[in-house]
Amino acid sequence: MSSLSIRPVSSKPDRKAFIDLAYRLNGDDPNWVAPLRDEVASTIDPAKNGWFSHAEAQLFLAERDGKVIGRISAHIDRLALEMPPEQGFGPGTGFFGLYEAEDRETSDALIARAEQWLRDKGMARAIGPVSLSIWEEPGLLVKGYDHPPTVLMGHHPPRYRDWIESAGYAPVKKLVTYELDITGPFPPLIQRVIAAGHKNKRIHIRQVDKKRFAEEAAIILGILNDAWSDNWGYVPLTQPEIDDVGKKLKPLVYEDLIRIAEYDGEPVAFMITLPDFNEALKPLKGSLFPFGWAKLLLWLRKPKAVTMRVPLMGVVKRLQSSRLASQLAFMMIELIRIEAVKHYGSSRGEIGWILDDNQGMIAIADAINSRINREYLIYAKPL
Incomplete structure (x- = not known):
């Protein structure tokens, strides 16, 4: 009779097996985008992921008859422990993530092992999947299986939802993405709001200067940590992570x-847009060899991307309830739309x-005729 075992990752071959499993389990899904193996390795390497400067993680592998059939991480973020409980995390909150399983039995055993690790560390509640940071790939996909994810977004098999919920987890937060046609101008009302903004001499919307990358990143980090500080699940983004x-x-x-x-010369809002790197990555199936590296270099030199993703935008907290906040957002969106x-x-x-x-962002998305195309759930369970 076959036996299932769960063991901690403790060696370089273990880490390779941990990474490789996702490619085997998801390789037949036409909408899964295989990440570059080196990028995944960096994510789980404390020397290459600044998140580990305030966190610890244990990776686990599931094996049956010598074959790796599942994986999971159990992790604790010390900054998350310091957050107010009403914002989602707080004292006693641990996490699981990087979750993949071949079958329900394996899933149950992996989740139980991650929970035990968290209990042994004094945690009273588990939240997941969060892989590894809330700023990386949080949540489990529950809507949008029929199309590939954009850059830095997760994609999961439908069966995982039932397995996680059957292990006693209940949803605590939904994350959504909105898609929109950017080939034409926005509705007339939004155009008037944008035009009025351009006439306001107190407002200046500028491009970032890549030659001053560190300085620009510091400006964005300052706005981000202020703008998001009251949000559910907020954990301060630290300088090692930014680096x-x-x-x-x-x-x-x-x-x-x-x-x-900028408003009266002060940076008060930002918007980051990325060409969808997944469009170039998908055909490579996670490997840069033999010719993938050359194809990516050519694409990066002059990218052509059907989709642009806005992963982050923010307005300083003191302006968030003002009309100026939405006006600045519409102005940045329109300027970037034209360039894209x-x-x-x-x-x-x-x-x-x-x-x-997030009513403010939802109102902005609705005003420019966007629609929800993907939904992710974050789950929680008392331990």
Whole structure:
């Protein structure tokens, strides 16, 4: 009779097996985009992921008859422990993530092992899947299986939802993404709002300067941590994380696609847009060899992307209830829309993820005729 075992990842071969499993289990899904193996390896390497400066994680493998059939991470974010409980995390909250399983029995055993690790660390509640940081790939896909994810978004088999819920987890937050046609102008009312903004001499919308990358990143980080500080699930984004993400994303930074809004000379809002790197990545199936590296270099030099993704935008907290906040957002969106169509051949935009109770962002998405195309659930369970 076959036996199932769960063991901690403890060696380089174990880490390779942990990474490789996702490619075997998801390889037949036409909408799964295989990440570059080196990028996944960096995510789980404390020396290459700044998140580990305030967090710890244990990876586990599931095996049956010597074959790896599942994986999971159990992790604790010390900054998340310091957050107010009413914002989602707080004392006693641990996480699981990087979850993949071949069958329900394996899923149950993996989740139970992750929970036990968290209990042994003094945690009283588990939240997941969060892989690994809330700023990376949070949530389980529950709507949008019929199309590939955009850059930095997750994609999961439908069966995982039932397995996680049957293990006693209940949804605590929904994250959504919105898609929209960007080939034409926005509705007349929005055009008037944008036109009025351009006439206001107190407003200046500028491109970022890639030659001042560190300085621009610091400006955006300051706005981000202020703008998002009251949101559910907020954990401060730290400088080590910014440094590592900067190294990873710098090749995808195009000055005309990232904007900073200034009011009376003060930076008060930003919008980051990325060409959908997954469009170039998908045909490579996770490997740069033999010719994948050359194809990616050519694409990065002058990308053509059907889709542009807006992963992050924010307005300083003191302006969030004002009309100026939405005006600045519409102005940045329109400026980037024009550049995306003209210089990158784009026809589609995707905004998010967005918390499903973020009324300000939802109102902006609705005003420019966007529609929800993907939904993710974050689950919780008392331990």
